[in-house]
Amino acid sequence: MHLTAQQLDRAVGTVVGSAVGDALGAPYEFGPTHPDDFVPHFGPGKGGEQPGGWTDDTAMAIAILDTLAAGLDVDSDRGIQSVIDGWHQWADEDGRGIGIQTVQVMHGARDRTERALLRSSEAVHTRTGRSGGNGSLMRIGPLALGYLDPDAERALQSAAERVTRVTHWESDNGAAATIWSLLIRRAILTGELDDRGVTDLVADGTGRHSRWSRIIDEARAATHPREFSEGNGWVVKAFQAALVAVEGASDFRDAIYRAIRGGRDTDTVAAIAGALAGARWGASQIPLSWQRRIHGWPGYTANDLARLTILAARRGESDRHGWPAGATMLNPHLRHTDPVRHPFDDGVWLGSQSAIAKLPPSVSAVVSLSRLGTREVPEGIESIRVWLIDAPGENLNLEWTLADATDVIAELRAEGREVFVHCAEARSRTAAVAALYASRHRGADLDSAWAALDGRRGGGILPYYDPAPFLRDAVARIVAAGRG
Ligand SMILES: [Mg+2]
Incomplete structure (x- = not known):
């Protein structure tokens, strides 16, 4: 579909915003909560990342982004395989900070297919009795880019469930990923935080509808992500922390600061919050001083994330001028000046x-x-x-x-x-x-x-x-x- 310049600005904000949150939160992972006057800075990550380096959250999101930028539907056999291949490639080449649950599922699978991962995902859940790590939600940011067409909310929900379940079996993961993706989609399209009816799409007759309405209400009753600090490695708490980080923020930067001040799993909460905050306020409100510092697997910078995001939102196609994938945008009719x-x-x-x-x-x-x-x-x-x-x-x-x-x-x-x-x-x-x-x-x-x-x-x-x-x-x- 055709997106306006403002919608594209917000689409790019989703992906760059999440990466910025991840990289800025990385030095504070596992740390305490911080007061309102605490200002985070880039520094070495707890997984050995360079200052400005993003962690597993963004690396795993990039597999989804690359798949969409290649014009594939994540909710297709080729699409989901492309995502899974991307995760394995990252795990083989880098793999820093990979979540315990994710690594158990990937190592326990007989081969690198969706089927084998699903079987392993269920087995890990059965063995440990739980599978609600926030690793399902941290990587979901780019998914909405593939489902911006009118009436695509059902398709987005189906894709969110599918890309989540292969590593995170419990239904809370798919519900969180679906709701977050819907919020991102609506924010990209309208600039609004619009949660009307989002829990309807996760209702399946098992009571999840009311469960997620209650989870959202609980987040709304809070004023700061610090209130969800304890246990924010769990997908439900991470969701609540990120929601209150964005809803209580005055702008993009404030949303990221709030997420990191919440402590503990700072990179992941800030990555989740950054995806929605970026969709709400746009890439044009993400400080360039932050954008120029972020980088990570597979050798990407903010410019690469922006290019791939635009391609993903256009189903892999550049526009008639060759933007954004073309080598040059120089138009011979434009006038020249010397520096x-x-x-x-x-x-x-x-x-x-x-x-x-x-x-x-x-x-x-x-x-x-x-x-x-x-x-x-x-x-x-x-x-x-x-x-x-x-x-x-x-x-x-x-x-x-x-x-x-x-x-x-x-x-x-x-x-x-x-x-x-x-x-x-x-x-x-x-x-x-x-x-x-x-x-x-x-x-x-x-x-x-x-x-x-x-x-x-x-x-x-x-x-x-x-x-x-x-x-x-x-x-x-x-x-x-x-x-x-
Ligand atoms: Mg991380």
Whole structure:
């Protein structure tokens, strides 16, 4: 189906948001609860991950993401096998932090088929008397991407049950995964947290309906994930902790902080919460400073997760421009500018998208404000992508996103890096971000910044300078708020 730019923003938010939560929560796994003024930072994970490295939660979610991005239905024999193959590949190649229950099921299976896993999954449940580890819910984030069509809720429920049961036999797992996937799906489509009737889809005549209504009500009665800290390795408590983390949050970052302050299984609760928070607020509200740090098996970064998410939401197909899988988005009709130094910071370079091919060797990072192909930024240069659309009404978090773009430029400069900032023609978005950067981080007067960038009548540096009025207004509002 056709998704709007805002729906795609939220779709990408789901997957990147979950990975960010996982990576930021990893250093605090098994730790205590934390107070409201505690601010988590990236650090080495308890499974030996590098700072910013994601753990098993995201690695196992990637098997679902890759399957959908290849255009397969997870609820088909080929699709579920592709997911299972992905999990085994990860377990063989990396496998750090793999859950006890998951590893028991995978090792106990006779072969690597759905049938063998199901048999092993049931056997583990029978032997241990329980199988409600939160490993079923932690990986479910991407699933909704394959079921965004109208009337796809039943199909999503069926897929959630199927992809859960192969390792987690108890019915609570399928119920939690179904409800979470429905919430994510609705948030991507509408931006709302909408739980109307979600428990109806998990009702099966055994009383699960009322059980899950009660579980949700119990979460609603709480104010903080800390209240579910004890035992949040159980799928029910992890679900409740993540729900209260998101519902009580003011924005994406707050949702992740709340999840991690809940303690214990911090990476998993934050991964679960991050999937819904990202779907609610969009990738354009996930701090770029966080996005640029995350990475993990199988060698992916946030840019890879974003590309695969868009492909998954389009059933594996790029659009007519070749986005997002094409090597380049350069359009021969676009105008070219050479890279030029920012008038208020000579370590920041500005230019058109085509100017990436002419970067000075001192530049080690590219901040892109327009759609990029997979091969445009050369190997060895950091590529940071900002979800910013040059049309009024299309940006979910316009002021937040503009400010965050300038903040990540300032962060790179503080690291001693030279940065190239571009959009398609260095006409509108580049001008807006460059002007805001001058004011917010270089102490420049905003009018002087605009004038120094305006190259239409000589004097300024951008020859095609023509910032859209809605961007000029947003920049003015941010600056005014900063001074007020
Ligand atoms: Mg983990």
